[in-house]
Amino acid sequence: MACRAAGEELPRPCCNGYSELAPADMRRALVQERPEKHSREEAAEGGELPALEDAYLSILEGLGENPARQGLLQTPRRAAKAMQFLTKGYQETIEDILNDAIFDEDHNEMVIVKDIDMFSLCEHHLVPFFGKVHIGYLPIKKVVGLSKLARIVEIFSRRLQVQERLTRQIALAITEALKPAGVAVIVEASKGQGDTKYQE
Amino acid sequence: MEKGKLGALLEQPPRSVSCNGYALEEKQPPPPPPAAPSRALERPRYSQGTSARCLDGWKEERTRSEEDNEMNLPSLAAAYTTILRSLGEDPERQGLLRTPWRAATAMQFFTKGYQETISDVLNDAIFDEDHDEMVIVKDIDMFSLCEHHLVPFVGKVHIGYLPNKQVLGLSKLARIVEIYSRRLQVQERLTKQIAVAITEALQPTGVGVVIEATHMCMVMRGVQKMNSKTVTSTMLGVFREDAKTREEFLTLIRS
Numbered sequence: 001m002a003c004r005a006a007g008e009e010l011p012r013p014c015c016n017g018y019s020e021l022a023p024a025d026m027r028r029a030l031v032q033e034r035p036e037k038h039s040r041e042e043a044a045e046g047g048e049l050p051a052l053e054d055a056y057l058s059i060l061e062g063l064g065e066n067p068a069r070q071g072l073l074q075t076p077r078r079a080a081k082a083m084q085f086l087t088k089g090y091q092e093t094i095e096d097i098l099n100d101a102i103f104d105e106d107h108n109e110m111v112i113v114k115d116i117d118m119f120s121l122c123e124h125h126l127v128p129f130f131g132k133v134h135i136g137y138l139p140i141k142k143v144v145g146l147s148k149l150a151r152i153v154e155i156f157s158r159r160l161q162v163q164e165r166l167t168r169q170i171a172l173a174i175t176e177a178l179k180p181a182g183v184a185v186i187v188e189a190s191k192g193q194g195d196t197k198y199q200e
Numbered sequence: 201m202e203k204g205k206l207g208a209l210l211e212q213p214p215r216s217v218s219c220n221g222y223a224l225e226e227k228q229p230p231p232p233p234p235a236a237p238s239r240a241l242e243r244p245r246y247s248q249g250t251s252a253r254c255l256d257g258w259k260e261e262r263t264r265s266e267e268d269n270e271m272n273l274p275s276l277a278a279a280y281t282t283i284l285r286s287l288g289e290d291p292e293r294q295g296l297l298r299t300p301w302r303a304a305t306a307m308q309f310f311t312k313g314y315q316e317t318i319s320d321v322l323n324d325a326i327f328d329e330d331h332d333e334m335v336i337v338k339d340i341d342m343f344s345l346c347e348h349h350l351v352p353f354v355g356k357v358h359i360g361y362l363p364n365k366q367v368l369g370l371s372k373l374a375r376i377v378e379i380y381s382r383r384l385q386v387q388e389r390l391t392k393q394i395a396v397a398i399t400e401a402l403q404p405t406g407v408g409v410v411i412e413a414t415h416m417c418m419v420m421r422g423v424q425k426m427n428s429k430t431v432t433s434t435m436l437g438v439f440r441e442d443a444k445t446r447e448e449f450l451t452l453i454r455s
Contacts, residue, residue: 052287056279058276058278058279059279063307063311064263064311065311065314071384078349079349079350082349082350082351082417083287087289124298127303128416160284
């Protein structure tokens with residue numbers, strides 16, 4: 001069955017970006033889906049900036065523009081830094097932000113945080129998509145600081161993403177951290193061209 | 201006579217003094233207009249941008265062809281592969297395998313305005329009409345790329361003009377917006393290019409262009425202000441001189 005996302009024939013059910021992982025690894029990989037952290041930190045410290053700048057310079061030339069004109073002189077550097085910012089989620093982990101904000105509360109009614117602004121990058125075209133995330137969960141004895149839900153959204157959205165995976169990663173992260181009775185995540189997003197995609 | 205007046209008005213300094221890629225040319229004395237190129241409509245009414253100082257974006261010359269696109273695609277894709285690797289991602293994983301090609305094709309689409317010229321789009325859609333009331337086409341969706349960060353900015357364009365014996369097919373106004381917005385742009389320059397293109401093509405009594413846009417470079421990064429909009433306008437001819445005409449235009453696009 002052909003995978004629409006990757007555009008290739010695949011001998012397995014339609015992929016969603018993480019079905020290539022063995023089930024045992026899936027939970028771990030979904031929450032912390034990146035290679036060794038130190039290579040990400042290297043990228044964060046600007047070690048990769050020259051390579052990014054060169055890449056953007058060749059993109060400008062390949063598009064037929066004149067990179068020496070005034071408006072574009074610093075563009076490779078600005079675009080490289082912007083791209084690093086837009087993918088800064090790779091440098092962050094859930095433990096960093098959650099470790100001290102889980103509280104024991106005897107509350108077993110639904111908690112909802114809605115209209116969390118979300119900005120992400122489509123991994124297929126490197127085009128931004130943005131929208132809102134709505135999160136609800138039913139706690140069992142443990143609640144999480146509310147802004148931490150927005151931070152979880154930030155960590156996973158500031159990456160190269162597919163909306164389906166983003167939704168699932170947020171839900172799984174909350175499940176792992178709190179072990180609630182249930183979690184629901186809805187992401188509604190668009191690429192600004194007049195269409196909206198809803199993902200639950 | 202009207203044409204000369206309009207031409208003189210176009211040579212005035214722009215209302216905004218911030219340098220936006222073509223302010224340099226105004227400090228020099230206007231060079232003589234170039235020899236008319238083969239396009240029938242090319243009657244430059246302004247003296248900026250007629251030399252090799254500013255090769256792209258400002259002039260209407262076609263800087264790219266379909267063959268160029270095909271030739272450049274591999275190097276663009278290689279650049280995107282480098283970007284993916286430098287960001288710490290794994291370009292070999294399934295979701296990213298063809299991303300460099302897709303991103304390169306997408307970027308070529310977002311800059312397809314470099315392949316098109318106004319004369320391609322307009323040659324046969326100018327009609328003689330004895331209409332001298334304002335014509336407005338508003339809420340034209342616009343998608344462009346910020347040339348500073350290569351991040352999109354999206355918004356709406358409102359165009360009004362006072363015809364002088366010649367009117368333009370209405371969808372051609374939207375096509376003019378497309379040609380100039382599908383480039384690496386600065387919103388100020390985009391506004392002016394649209395206004396000047398209409399002026400060149402129709403020689404109307406006046407043209408007004410207003411663009412309001414949201415810049416992703418401000419929303420997704422940097423100051424991260426979600427709800428801010430940037431509004432730029434260019435008023436030429438009677439739209440600049442006559443406050444009442446301008447007022448009528450601005451009122452009508454607001455309603």
